[in-house]
Amino acid sequence: MAGSSKKTKGRQKIEMKKIENEDTSKPYSFGHPSIESVANQFLNQNHPPNNNTHPLVKAHRKIRCNQLSQQLNEVLNQLDAEKEKAKLLDQLNKGKEIRGWWKAPIDQCDDKELDELYSSFEKLCNSLYSEINKRSGVEATS
Numbered sequence: 001m002a003g004s005s006k007k008t009k010g011r012q013k014i015e016m017k018k019i020e021n022e023d024t025s026k027p028y029s030f031g032h033p034s035i036e037s038v039a040n041q042f043l044n045q046n047h048p049p050n051n052n053t054h055p056l057v058k059a060h061r062k063i064r065c066n067q068l069s070q071q072l073n074e075v076l077n078q079l080d081a082e083k084e085k086a087k088l089l090d091q092l093n094k095g096k097e098i099r100g101w102w103k104a105p106i107d108q109c110d111d112k113e114l115d116e117l118y119s120s121f122e123k124l125c126n127s128l129y130s131e132i133n134k135r136s137g138v139e140a141t142s
Contacts, residue, residue, distance in 0.1 A: 109117065 106114070106117070
């Protein structure tokens with residue numbers, strides 16, 4: 001035993017690098033590459049790895065990766081659309097100051113906004129009348 005040498009190099013530190021999407025510089029990963037293919041990619045070796053994966057598993061993996069990539073692209077497109085909407089809303093709101101609904105310029109309102117304004121005033125009047133009646137009824141009985 002004393003004369004035998006080590007057969008392995010032991011525990012070694014491996015450098016990790018982030019894999020990013022070339023279009024958006026956002027990290028993503030779909031699929032299950034073998035360790036040989038990953039090592040060959042980083043070592044710039046173009047030798048195809050010995051892969052004993054069943055063709056059905058490969059086909060399923062490829063389909064699933066394509067589905068996930070498509071979902072990622074759809075979500076990224078939705079995100080871009082929402083960002084554009086936010087920019088437009090910011091531009092529209094930039095020149096306006098925040099005011100209450102009662103201070104809105106009536107001449108700039110359309111029919112729907114005028115109807116909403118009218119119903120809001122109506123609710124306010126009814127609330128005021130009911131509160132006045134309730135208080136005057138309470139004071140009359142006491």
